[in-house]
Amino acid sequence: xxxxxxxxxxxxxxxxxxxxxxxxxxxxxxxxxxxxxxxxxxxxxxxxxxxxxxxxxxxxxxxxxxxxxxxxxxxxxxxxxxxxxxxxxxxxxxxxxxxxxxxxxxxxxxxxxxxxxxxxxxxxxxxxxxxxxxxxxxxxxxxxxxxxxxxxxxxxxxxxxxxxxxxxxxxxxxxxxxxxxxxxxxxxxxxxxxxxxxxxxxxxxxxxxxxxxxxxxxxxxxxxxxxxxxxxxxxxxxxxxxxxxxxxxxxxxxxxxxxxxxxxxxxxxxxxxxxxxxxxxxxxxxxxxxxxxxxxxxxxxxxxxxxxxxxxxxxxxxxxxxxxxxxxxxxxxxxxxxxxxxxxxxxxxxxxxxxxxxxxxxxxxxxxxxxxxxxxxxxxxxxxxxxxxxxxxxxxxxxxxxxxxxxxxxxxxxxxxxxxxxxxxxxxxxxxxxxxx
Amino acid sequence: xxxxxxxxxxxxxxxxxxxxxxxxxxxxxxxxxxxxxxxxxxxxxxxxxxxxxxxxxxxxxxxxxxxxxxxxxxxxxxxxxxxxxxxxxxxxxxxxxxxxxxxxxxxxxxxxxxxxxxxxxxxxxxxxxxxxxxxxxxxxxxxxxxxxxxxxxxxxxxxxxxxxxxxxxxxxxxxxxxxxxxxxxxxxxxxxxxxxxxxxxxxxxxxxxxxxxxxxxxxxxxxxxxxxxxxxxxxxxxxxxxxxxxxxxxxxxxxxxxxxxxxxxxxxxxxxxxxxxxxxxxxxxxx
Amino acid sequence: xxxxxxxxxxxxxxxxxxxxxxxxxxxxxxxxxxxxxxxxxxxxxxxxxxxxxxxxxxxxxxxxxxxxxxxxxxxxxxxxxxxxxxxxxxxxxxxxxxxxxxxxxxxxxxxxxxxxxxxxxxxxxxxxxxxxxxxxxxxxxxxxxxxxxxxxxxxxxxxxxxxxxxxxxxxxxxxxxxxxxxxxxxxxxxxxxxxxxxxxxxxxxxxxxxxxxxxxxxxxxxxxxxxxxxxxxxxxxxxxxxxxxxxxxxxxxxxxxxxxxxxxxxxxx
Numbered sequence: 001x002x003x004x005x006x007x008x009x010x011x012x013x014x015x016x017x018x019x020x021x022x023x024x025x026x027x028x029x030x031x032x033x034x035x036x037x038x039x040x041x042x043x044x045x046x047x048x049x050x051x052x053x054x055x056x057x058x059x060x061x062x063x064x065x066x067x068x069x070x071x072x073x074x075x076x077x078x079x080x081x082x083x084x085x086x087x088x089x090x091x092x093x094x095x096x097x098x099x100x101x102x103x104x105x106x107x108x109x110x111x112x113x114x115x116x117x118x119x120x121x122x123x124x125x126x127x128x129x130x131x132x133x134x135x136x137x138x139x140x141x142x143x144x145x146x147x148x149x150x151x152x153x154x155x156x157x158x159x160x161x162x163x164x165x166x167x168x169x170x171x172x173x174x175x176x177x178x179x180x181x182x183x184x185x186x187x188x189x190x191x192x193x194x195x196x197x198x199x200x201x202x203x204x205x206x207x208x209x210x211x212x213x214x215x216x217x218x219x220x221x222x223x224x225x226x227x228x229x230x231x232x233x234x235x236x237x238x239x240x241x242x243x244x245x246x247x248x249x250x251x252x253x254x255x256x257x258x259x260x261x262x263x264x265x266x267x268x269x270x271x272x273x274x275x276x277x278x279x280x281x282x283x284x285x286x287x288x289x290x291x292x293x294x295x296x297x298x299x300x301x302x303x304x305x306x307x308x309x310x311x312x313x314x315x316x317x318x319x320x321x322x323x324x325x326x327x328x329x330x331x332x333x334x335x336x337x338x339x340x341x342x343x344x345x346x347x348x349x350x351x352x353x354x355x356x357x358x359x360x361x362x363x364x365x366x367x368x369x370x371x372x373x374x375x376x377x378x379x380x381x382x383x384x385x386x387x388x389x390x391x392x393x394x395x396x397x398x399x400x401x402x403x404x405x406x407x408x409x410x411x412x413x414x415x416x417x418x419x420x421x422x423x424x425x426x427x428x429x430x431x432x433x434x435x436x437x
Numbered sequence: 438x439x440x441x442x443x444x445x446x447x448x449x450x451x452x453x454x455x456x457x458x459x460x461x462x463x464x465x466x467x468x469x470x471x472x473x474x475x476x477x478x479x480x481x482x483x484x485x486x487x488x489x490x491x492x493x494x495x496x497x498x499x500x501x502x503x504x505x506x507x508x509x510x511x512x513x514x515x516x517x518x519x520x521x522x523x524x525x526x527x528x529x530x531x532x533x534x535x536x537x538x539x540x541x542x543x544x545x546x547x548x549x550x551x552x553x554x555x556x557x558x559x560x561x562x563x564x565x566x567x568x569x570x571x572x573x574x575x576x577x578x579x580x581x582x583x584x585x586x587x588x589x590x591x592x593x594x595x596x597x598x599x600x601x602x603x604x605x606x607x608x609x610x611x612x613x614x615x616x617x618x619x620x621x622x623x624x625x626x627x628x629x630x631x632x633x634x635x636x637x638x639x640x641x642x643x644x645x646x647x648x649x650x651x652x653x654x655x656x657x658x659x660x661x662x663x664x665x666x667x668x669x670x671x672x673x674x675x676x677x678x679x680x681x682x683x684x685x686x687x688x689x690x691x692x693x694x695x696x697x698x699x700x701x702x703x704x705x706x707x708x709x710x711x712x713x714x715x716x717x718x719x720x721x722x723x724x
Numbered sequence: 725x726x727x728x729x730x731x732x733x734x735x736x737x738x739x740x741x742x743x744x745x746x747x748x749x750x751x752x753x754x755x756x757x758x759x760x761x762x763x764x765x766x767x768x769x770x771x772x773x774x775x776x777x778x779x780x781x782x783x784x785x786x787x788x789x790x791x792x793x794x795x796x797x798x799x800x801x802x803x804x805x806x807x808x809x810x811x812x813x814x815x816x817x818x819x820x821x822x823x824x825x826x827x828x829x830x831x832x833x834x835x836x837x838x839x840x841x842x843x844x845x846x847x848x849x850x851x852x853x854x855x856x857x858x859x860x861x862x863x864x865x866x867x868x869x870x871x872x873x874x875x876x877x878x879x880x881x882x883x884x885x886x887x888x889x890x891x892x893x894x895x896x897x898x899x900x901x902x903x904x905x906x907x908x909x910x911x912x913x914x915x916x917x918x919x920x921x922x923x924x925x926x927x928x929x930x931x932x933x934x935x936x937x938x939x940x941x942x943x944x945x946x947x948x949x950x951x952x953x954x955x956x957x958x959x960x961x962x963x964x965x966x967x968x969x970x971x972x973x974x975x976x977x978x979x980x981x982x983x984x985x986x987x988x989x990x991x992x993x
Contacts, residue, residue: 082933084479087479193573205584206670271757290956397691398690405675435492446815449808450807450812452808461833465833465841467841471840471841478847524737538737541742544742547972547975551964555964556744557744559960570761571762611987656834659836660835680836681836685926698841705837709834
């Protein structure tokens with residue numbers, strides 16, 4: 001009796017496991033009779049789902065014969081891993097709008113993507129929307145385009161204007177010297193307990209690779225007028241610019257303008273304990289939510305004193321691609337074109353506050369209303385043409401990890417000179433590149 | 438023995454045999470194969486011969502991570518034994534609320550390591566953490582608990598001691614209760630002070646317990662992972678990068694499955710080596 | 725005099741071990757600016773931080789996942805390990821000694837060596853992002869088998885033979901005769917297994933990427949390390965409190981069993 005009860009409950013456990021196990025595995029259903037069905041994966045955050053929802057709704061109304069099914073990208077630690085796993089398992093959607101150009105080489109290496117330049121109108125559509133030099137940076141090593149640039153989040157410097165004004169700084173710093181001159185005044189101990197409590201800036205000092213995407217990397221792009229870590233496939237950051245940037249951070253920590261600890265007890269920019277903050281357009285909404293009374297300005301990143309001309313930065317690009325599992329590449333391409341029309345770029349701005357990668361943001365009347373209502377976003381729109389993405393090198397994470405280790409040793413703890421740190425980082429990058437060939 | 442009984446016996450152990458083949462035997466064999474390959478899970482496996490071992494031999498970070506793990510053990514184990522023994526001695530007398538105290542000291546053991554890590558990370562904060570708050574209140578300079586390369590691993594070891602000491606208090610209590618009362622009585626008649634009693638009666642008789650504790654916490658300490666993973670990410674200056682964290686990073690951050698299997702294999706050999714050495718060393722010691 | 729010192733030392737010890745938990749609970753209720761204070765009281769207690777946690781991560785789903793996974797594992801381990809333990813203790817069959825040695829061997833292999841290939845196995849079986857990956861690899865426990873074997877050996881053979889005379893099958897003997905006599909060891913194995921699986925983070929981090937399937941400690945870890953807390957300290961503490969509370973509650977009811985089962989094996993939680 002008891003035995004039976006036990007085997008029954010054990011069986012139940014097994015069945016329940018199997019049920020939950022399989023409920024995940026049941027892939028996309030076959031399309032309904034006659035009409036075509038395409039699957040579209042947008043990024044899984046609330047705003048982008050809302051955007052995708054409205055665009056897909058409109059498409060389905062106009063195109064009764066081509067039905068788009070919107071499924072947010074399965075949430076995970078990184079969407080690149082999900083996509084790679086999907087490529088391996090042949091469960092990719094037809095279209096995805098959360099393609100990180102840095103992972104491009106992995107996607108194409110495993111043969112997951114359709115080249116877009118096979119469509120005769122690709123070049124005119126893409127170049128009309130995105131300035132040619134920027135568009136070129138998204139061309140893959142084999143000369144083809146597997147992605148159409150969609151949106152970016154340029155990393156810029158947020159300044160707390162009240163904190164600067166308090167110590168008599170009225171001009172936004174443009175160069176390293178100006179930045180440090182301001183830093184010297186801002187950084188201080190306000191309650192006389194012998195501990196600095198106001199800083200010029202702060203970065204998470206833990207050696208986490210992606211943190212460098214918000215300090216070293218954009219500052220290097222800025223200092224070098226748009227260079228990235230690689231030139232084609234050769235390591236290309238063994239130069240004066242990289243050393244200058246490393247030197248900048250070393251000085252910031254050595255002179256204690258940046259705390260050498262990681263700050264616990266909330267975001268110090270939101271708590272108005274640091275005067276400058278590397279961030280992107282998403283920060284605007286964060287400030288609105290957590291520190292609505294803060295008085296702030298967004299400006300290009302500081303550059304070396306000798307620098308002239310426009311200031312570049314990194315943009316966290318997210319592009320659109322079509323996967324090779326699609327049975328209907330033509331229809332998928334039609335949908336992609338639908339996503340990047342001026343009308344839907346306006347919706348992208350409106351709903352997500354992210355910047356479409358197009359040259360006419362400030363001249364096209366379609367967007368005028370938005371920028372009038374959100375003047376702070378104008379700065380990001382002006383910055384957008386001067387952004388660079390991450391290199392499409394395999395094992396970029398590992399390379400950024402190596403840079404992080406050197407950043408920590410050199411900038412945070414001053415155990416190495418900038419020249420040594422860059423030299424070691426370049427060496428290590430070469431080893432990684434060699435190993436992964 | 439009847440045939441049906443024998444058949445039932447096989448039926449009873451069958452689940453284990455299946456389990457063993459699938460989750461121990463197969464992975465063991467597969468890891469032996471994987472060590473000679475390069476594999477990122479997505480693209481097909483590629484035979485690389487001894488390349489993973491050559492890479493390992495020159496991998497400064499791997500050896501550093503093993504060194505870090507050993508440093509952790511060297512701080513953690515003596516500290517743990519001292520604290521556990523001290524509190525166990527206090528508890529091992531007729532006092533009020535004995536059960537209450539034991540329960541409180543044991544509490545961190547049952548709580549998830551993640552909770553403990555989050556808590557201590559806040560308490561270790563340099564500027565506004567609880568510890569530095571207390572220190573500066575009594576006029577002692579602040580300690581850079583987690584941000585100085587020379588201090589961070591000790592801080593993690595201190596936290597791990599706090600987390601696990603409850604188990605060892607209980608083990609010591611069992612050990613202490615097994616010491617015959619008569620031994621103390623005769624020592625008292627011989628006029629031994631309590632210090633002498635401790636060193637000549639208590640400590641030697643607790644030796645088996647201490648051996649068990651050393652071996653257990655060595656094995657546990659080698660799997661140090663979640664604490665540095667959450668608190669420091671392995672920094673500052675790689676000083677808290679434990680071997681497990683390094684292997685995890687290689688496998689699941691950088692997708693070097695083959696290389697991570699190689700690291701895991703070599704690391705497992707090192708663990709076995711240390712445990713065997715420890716056994717030998719401790720067991721030959723006079724009790 | 726020494727007595728007072730003793731109590732003083734113990735009281736300090738108790739504060740050292742209990743204060744952090746109380747501080748955590750207080751901090752999760754306090755407004756952001758007041759958290760770093762040592763004090764445990766604030767006139768501004770609120771549930772804002774909890775609201776933030778519930779808004780950002782599916783924590784109640786994670787609780788149910790953890791419950792389901794840990795209960796399944798515990799049930800499986802108790803049933804399956806007691807079966808093997810019984811065979812080893814009371815039955816004779818070819819290969820018995822070899823099996824016992826195999827179990828001891830398995831317990832001595834550092835898990836570091838099988839971690840990667842086990843993950844690969846999960847990928848090959850397409851079990852990643854399913855409950856199967858969380859449950860099946862833990863459904864057996866070498867330690868459980870050893871504990872059951874030891875305990876069952878103490879049961880007199882005469883009792884079992886008598887049951888056999890009555891025509892009971894070995895399964896009936898195990899579950900109807902032996903189990904009721906072995907409640908302490910069942911409880912020990914159950915507590916140890918449940919605690920280990922409830923608190924495990926490394927394995928879920930590896931095999932589960934889908935947030936709706938994550939276990940509670942895993943979800944909280946990702947919440948803390950992944951920036952979703954938006955650097956809100958109160959939310960971190962609230963998430964930690966939610967994670968700790970079920971265990972602390974269970975512990976406060978059954979603390980004697982927790983301590984005894986741990987002490988009987990000396991295994992870390």
